[in-house]
Amino acid sequence: MSQSSTAADAVKTERNRFAAIVALPEAKGREGLAMTLATTTDMTVDQVKAALASAPTAPAGARAGDSDIGLSIDHGKTQHQNSQSVSAMWDAALTSRGMKLR
Known part of the structure; x- marks a missing residue:
């Protein structure tokens, strides 16, 4: 197996890991944490799933930039x-x- 083939396989594996993490049902409401764990750790999908399941979710209907008193416009x-x-x-x-x- 050539180095370029090995590198391509590694990239494909990492992309699949990333896609699996952001698609987890546990990532819903925890998108920021899911993205951080996907991009800054070597955790497996199952490890990330467990970590996400134990983290609090954002309130229903919350959006990025929301605050306790509503949107800051x-x-x-x-x-x-x-x-x-x-x-x-x-x-x-x-x-x-x-x-x-x-």
Whole structure:
């Protein structure tokens, strides 16, 4: 077996692991934790499933950015800053999960 074949098999295995983790019923309401465990650990799907099952879920109907007092909606002059901040936040999130950018 060649090195490229071995690398391709490893990539396929990891993609299948990732897909299995995010598809777990236990990931529903725990998407952030599922993504973190999928991208920053070598845990098996069964190990991640057990960890997710023991974690609390987000309240029904909650969305990213929700707070205890409802959605925080930003209007006006900071909209441009927010779009730049979103890009920076994605860069930070991916980097924190060990993903190399450019």
